[in-house]
Amino acid sequence: MYRxxxxxxxxxxxxxxxxxxxxxxxxxFPFLAMKSGGFIQETTLLTGIHELWKQELQGLAILVxxxxxxxxxxxxxxxxxxxxxxxxxxxxxxxxxxxxxxVQEVAPxxxxxxxxxxxxxALVKLGHMATIxxxxxxxxxxxxxxxxxxxFSCLDPHLLWDRLDLRR
Amino acid sequence: xxxxxxxxxxxxxxxxxxxxxxxEIPHAHADLLCPRCGAHLHPRKPNSLARTWALVCAxxxxxxxxxxxxxxxxxxxxxxxxxxxxSGVIYFMQNxxxxxxxxxxxxxxxxxxxxxxILIFLVLSVRFRSTWRPKDRTxxxxxTELVGRWSMVxxxxxxxxxALVKLGAIATIxAGPAAxxxxxxxxxxxxxxxxxxxxxxxxxIEEDV
Numbered sequence: 023m024y025r026x027x028x029x030x031x032x033x034x035x036x037x038x039x040x041x042x043x044x045x046x047x048x049x050x051f052p053f054l055a056m057k058s059g060g061f062i063q064e065t066t067l068l069t070g071i072h073e074l075w076k077q078e079l080q081g082l083a084i085l086v087x088x089x090x091x092x093x094x095x096x097x098x099x100x101x102x103x104x105x106x107x108x109x110x111x112x113x114x115x116x117x118x119x120x121x122x123x124x125v126q127e128v129a130p131x132x133x134x135x136x137x138x139x140x141x142x143x144a145l146v147k148l149g150h151m152a153t154i155x156x157x158x159x160x161x162x163x164x165x166x167x168x169x170x171x172x173x174f175s176c177l178d179p180h181l182l183w184d185r186l187d188l189r190r
Numbered sequence: 191x192x193x194x195x196x197x198x199x200x201x202x203x204x205x206x207x208x209x210x211x212x213x214e215i216p217h218a219h220a221d222l223l224c225p226r227c228g229a230h231l232h233p234r235k236p237n238s239l240a241r242t243w244a245l246v247c248a249x250x251x252x253x254x255x256x257x258x259x260x261x262x263x264x265x266x267x268x269x270x271x272x273x274x275x276x277s278g279v280i281y282f283m284q285n286x287x288x289x290x291x292x293x294x295x296x297x298x299x300x301x302x303x304x305x306x307x308i309l310i311f312l313v314l315s316v317r318f319r320s321t322w323r324p325k326d327r328t329x330x331x332x333x334t335e336l337v338g339r340w341s342m343v344x345x346x347x348x349x350x351x352x353a354l355v356k357l358g359a360i361a362t363i364x365a366g367p368a369a370x371x372x373x374x375x376x377x378x379x380x381x382x383x384x385x386x387x388x389x390x391x392x393x394x395i396e397e398d399v
Contacts, residue, residue, distance in 0.1 A: 056354050058361075063354055070353030077352065079365055085373055086349050089342065123208045123227040130335075130380065133342050139293065140346025146290045147282075147347065148354065151266075151361065183209045187226050 030178040035105040037173035042098050044166035049091065053141060053159035058152035066159065067091065093132040094170065100125040101173065108185055119186040126179075135167045197396065204231050235387040239313055245382035246309050252375045253302060260366035262348055264355075272366060275299060275344065297343040298372070305334045305379050312386060319394045331388045338383055341376045345369060 052064035065073075067090060074083040100121045107115045115121075141160060148154050198205055203212045209227040222231040235241075260272035273281070275298045282291035308330050315327060348365050355363040 054350065054354055061360075063356065065350070065353040070349045073353040073356075074349055074365065077364055079370065082345065082349070082365065082369055082373055085377070086345065090346075119209070119227045123229055126208060130339060130384075133339050133346075136340055136342045137346045139297075139340075140343050140350060143290055143293060143343060143347045144350040144354070146287055147351065150285065151355075179209075183211070183226065 030176055030181055031105055031108050033176040034101065034173045035109055037169050037176060038098055038101045038105065041166055041169035041173055042102070044162045044169055045095065045098065047162040048159045048166055051158040051162070053157045053163060054144065055155045055157055056148060056152050057155065064157065089131055089133040090137050093128050094134055094166075096128060097125050097132055097170070101177075104182070104186070114186045114188065119183070119188070122182060122186060129174075132170075134163065134170070138163060138167060199233050204233050206231060207235075234389060234393075235385060238385055238387040238390060239316060241385040242309060242313050242382050245378050245385065246306060246313070249302075249306055249375050249378045249382060252371045252378065253306065256368050256371035256375050257299070259368035259371065261344065261368045261372065262351060262363050263366050264361065264363050266361040274368060275372070294344060294347075297340050301337055301341050302375055302379060305338055305383070308334050309379070309382055309386065312391070316390045316394065321395050324391050324395055327391050328388050331383075331386065331391075335383045338376065338380045341379075342373075345373050345376070 049067055052066050055062055055064040071083050071087050071091075074080075074086065103115055104118045104122050104125075107113065107118070141156075141163075145154055145156065198212055202215055204215050204222075205212055206224040206227060206229055208229040209224060211224060211226045213222075213224060213231055215222065215231070215233070223229070224231050257275055260274050261278065262273050264271045264273065275294070279291050279295045279299070282288065282294065312327060312331060315322065348369050351363045352365050355361055
């Protein structure tokens with residue numbers, strides 16, 4: 023038997039907003055800093071991507087940018103676009119069904135949790151060479167992954183498809 | 191399977207891939223869009239076997255340079271060291287961090303290899319109209335779909351290393367050519383898994399009844 027999740031729109035809307043804030047934090051603070059003989063090297067997600075680009079690996083840079091920045095951002099903005107009008111009791115936003123379809127279709131390409139594991143592996147790998155200090159961004163990134171996962175699991179696709187259906 | 195079970199397809203209905211709305215299909219197989227979400231409608235994913243097969247072949251070819259060529263090139267105090275995926279795993283094992291060695295080995299070597307084997311097996315089993323354990327084969331398919339993205343770990347590790355380790359003369363890490371090949375293997379196998387239609391496994395069994 024199937025029942026709709028309770029308060030699904032409220033819950034996923036608030037979680038999406040939280041995720042958006044965490045996303046901004048994660049991208050503005052460095053996630054790892056390396057100390058070696060008085061020399062400190064910090065890196066944010068975007069500088070890492072920029073570094074790949076400078077090394078003539080544009081394809082890889084775009085792939086990382088897509089999977090860790092653009093796809094999650096698009097998913098969050100898409101959810102806001104769909105959920106806000108529903109929450110405010112208005113008609114579904116223009117093309118909301120199409121947006122929701124895209125949000126679901128790009129889901130496998132958002133790989134923030136995989137990136138988190140990458141950070142951990144890099145931590146251990148560099149631990150032998152220098153002192154590595156995890157930055158603010160590691161923690162906000164970790165929280166972001168949980169917020170996104172929770173937002174999606176609160177979401178009730180059946181209910182949402184019913185509400186977005188403009189044919190009736 | 192129960193004998194009285196009837197599929198939507200037999201009733202002239204198509205399930206939308208994206209919003210799961212059941213739509214009646216007219217006789218003309220024109221380019222049909224889902225009335226609710228606007229997705230293309232087709233009873234089965236178009237050219238599923240051919241597409242999957244082509245992508246799997248491409249991935250197999252790219253899998254070789256991905257494993258043979260160096261993933262990272264480390265320059266430390268004048269000495270250069272090129273690391274492939276496997277030599278990275280061995281390095282971690284020798285340093286005693288076998289958990290990390292396991293993570294990298296599973297994500298970068300084991301998963302892509304097994305994924306390719308499973309996809310080849312699934313395509314061949316449908317092609318030769320196998321009726322062998324359809325349920326288990328469907329589970330195998332779901333596994334390949336779920337697990338594929340985790341292979342990206344190594345690419346992210348390279349990104350982080352490249353960004354972090356640029357201490358000029360003391361130590362620098364640059365990404366090697368294998369990084370590009372490896373990323374293509376991961377992306378292409380993800381597309382391959384997506385283009386395979388697991389319902390083809392069951393079509394054979396229904397037609398035989």
